[in-house]
Amino acid sequence: MPLSLSHLGDLLALYLERHPGERGALGPLRAALDAGGDPASRAVLPGDLAYSAVVIDRDRRVLHVRHRTTGRLLVPGGRFEDSDGTLSAAALRTAEEETGLPASSFAPMPGFGAGPIDIDVAPARTPTPTPTPTGEEPAHPQYDFRFVFRLADDAPEPVPRAEEADGTCWLPFDQVSSPGLRAKLNGSGPTDGAVPPSSFPSGSVPQIVGVHLWLERDGKVLLGLRHPDSAYAGSLWHFLAGHCETESATACLAREAYEEAGLVIDPADLDLVHVVHLLHRPGVPPRVQLFFRARHWEGVPELREPDKCAAWRWWDPKDLPDALVPYARAAIEGIGTGRLYTEAGWSR
Structure with a gap:
């Protein structure tokens, strides 16, 4: 089904509750979602939407794919398709496609839930032609919604698609290339989803x-x-x-x-x-x-x-x-x- 503004709005609201300091950078996206319209339209959103899957193993390392054309090490990611339904489902699909691992190899990481761990704002990697006087499109940001998954202990070795990737590697949190994602991973602490007992009202369980x-x-x-x-x-x-x-x-x-x-x-x-x-x-x-x-x-x-x-x-x-x-x-x-x-x- 097509991507809905309400879905994007819910994800963005949940993210900004956790990271209020990023309201400025994400302000244009938030304003566009509040205004309504087709989220796939450039006339509605102030940039491109993308997503990534941050796959973490038991040793607290992140799975990266080395792309054949650029040689860059990146976490699996891509653009939304109508068949995905939600951005997290799209991230899961891409994780399967780019790593060759079955869906059963991925599970939600306790403590993070369905919302993105990070929303990166960066220039779009590939500009989209638009009718401008110069024939060139003005610079516009790309909003990359990054979702975290835990790798199952019995998962097989990843086998990326040969036509797109040269291989995969696991990088510790402090070697993840994106500063925003690296900071959030390093600040996550134990990901067991536990809540300190003192945060519950007296007498409750x-x-x-x-x-x-x-x-x-x-x-x-x-x-x-x-x-x-x-x-x-x-x-x-x-x-x-x-x-x-x-x-x-x-x-x-x-x-x-x-x-x-x-x-x-x-x-x-x-x-x-x-x-x-x-x-x-x-x-x-x-x-x-x-x-x-x-x-x-x-x-x-x-x-x-x-x-x-x-x-x-x-x-x-x-x-x-x-x-x-x-x-x-x-x-x-x-x-x-x-x-x-x-x-x-x-x-x-």
Whole structure:
């Protein structure tokens, strides 16, 4: 689907909350987004949009690709295509294409969520012809939205496309060429996403937020069969689901839908249909499980993470499998009766 101004605006707002000192440099882009219009049009945006994938391994190194034409070492990146849906999905696609690694090799880096780690403002690498008196286009910036991903420990070696790249290499944070990205990486500290206990109000405990996709076709709902070796719910059927990082619930679910099944969903097309407040057992953090119905989506469910999901299947809500995650069954029953809220695991 085409890139939306609301998507760009949300990403920019989230970024500026973390980096208010960059409001000046990003002011023209912010003003253009506030004015509305087609984000693909130069008449609307004051420059070009680009994206990059910052892939980090367990040794805190960043994957770079050496481009054949220029010899430069760059992180994977490119320009948006309508089939991408979101900039983070575009970055993930390009990471796959330029490194030869499967999508299952990449995961969100805890602590960064769906928003960009850096937005670089630089002159466009390749000018676009425009009808000017001199035949040359005035200088204009390029806005590079950079998204960070964690490399899976069992990922294979990257094999870049020979026609475009001479090879790949891993660079430590302090050798990353972009000053802005280097500063943010070096200032990130441990990326475990932990929040100091003192930041919570007295007497409260953190609650994990889970998101689940209610995808319905011909009266049937999509469920996935968890891999037998999965750390959670092995050999049970469950919704396409994930846990929120530093991101909105709908943005998280749109990301998970693409990463797990190759489905493209606009967060604006997700409606909350049920909530399960779940306590698995005493002593573990409670979970707030949110279920969203997609009013529109693109794509056919794929097994993009076969180590987690072994099959996708459409099920009649009135004829569900016996091997189904209990709170998922409770949510399906609640949605069927129009009930919005369920509690599970709590003693009364």
